[in-house]
Amino acid sequence: MSPANDLDLPRLLATGSTGPAPTELVVPALLLRAPTATWSELVHIYVPHGPTVAFSGRDLRSPGIAKATEVARAAGFATVVRSPGGRMVAYDAGAVVIDHLDRTTGIRHAGSATFAANAESHVRVLRGLGDVDARVGEVDGEYCPGEYSINVAGTAKVVGSAQRVTATGSLFSTVVQVAVSDEVRAVLTAVSQALGYGLRESSIAGLADYAPGLSSAEVAAAFAADYRDRLGLADGQVPAAVAAHAAGLVPEGAGPFHVDDWTRAHPVPST
Known part of the structure; x- marks a missing residue:
């Protein structure tokens, strides 16, 4: 990667789901690892295709990961090990996902400062959505x-x-819970228990619990407008070659689909 050249490339905003859960989570991983790109910064905002439990590498170290996977799948949730860190999260079409890819930053720009800056921006958007x-x-x-x-x-x-x-580059991924369904609430509780994580059920909520009638589409549009204006992004799309490459994946095995394993085994086409 050449930072100087990347600074001259477009900064893009893409919207809309790219497919089922494994595809949605593979796309940013492919974009992050692409040796070349026609963009310097790409923000992808979408309402998820369907019920998903996104595990992290940390979750895989729990002795309860097999049980957690079984519980999630029995409830009709796709099980995927995402590329970013953290711990397990469950969501469905009542959420909004934001993947912010940046090829102009390196490890020196990662960490708490990035989290703090994004959190402050996201809070401003949420406060503008109602009470x-x-x-x-x-x-x-x-x-x-x-x-x-x-x-x-x-x-x-x-x-x-x-x-x-x-x-x-870097990938900063955010899940915004808008309307938390009974199914998501139950899976968050059951999977957390299987993994051995403490969870206070009353800590689970969506924005619509406080601003009734708020929809995922409205929240996605609000975040898209903020990113477009704040970062000077131009409307674009996820590179077609990457979307097509990810769409061809077929999850296999008893465990959750592992995004990083798949991307390493299936090199990304030029973007």
Whole structure:
């Protein structure tokens, strides 16, 4: 990667799901590892295709991972090990996912400063959606706990983020819970229990619990407008070659589909 050249490339905003859960989570991993790209920064915002439990590498070290996978699949959720870190999160079409890929930054720009800056920007968007007392900070007993989670009124988590940095750039991924279904709530609880994670069920909430009638599409549009204006992004799309490459994957095996294993075994086409 040549940082000087990458700075001259377009900064793009793409919207819309790229397919089922494994494809949705493989696409940013492929883009992150691509040796070349026609963009310097790409933000992809979408409403998920369907029910998903996104595990992390840390979750795989739990002796309960097999049980957790079984529980999630029995509830009709796709099980995927995502590229970014953190811990398990469950979501469905009642959520919004934001993948922010940046080829102009390196490991020196990762860490708490990135989380803090993104959290502050996201809080501003949420506060503009209605009567949402959005705050930065971890609440007691939340799933995928983190210092820069976003909660409402200090009681329930509604947004979580995770990051991955490679030699070719960084991926900052965010899940915004808008309307938490009974199924998502039950799976978060059961999978957390299987993995041995403590969870306070009342810490699970969506934005619509505080701003009734708010939809995932409205929230996705609000975030798209913020990223477009704040970062000067031009409307674009996920590179067609990458989307087509990811669409051809076929998850196999008893365990959850492992995004990084698949991307290493299936080199990304030129983007």
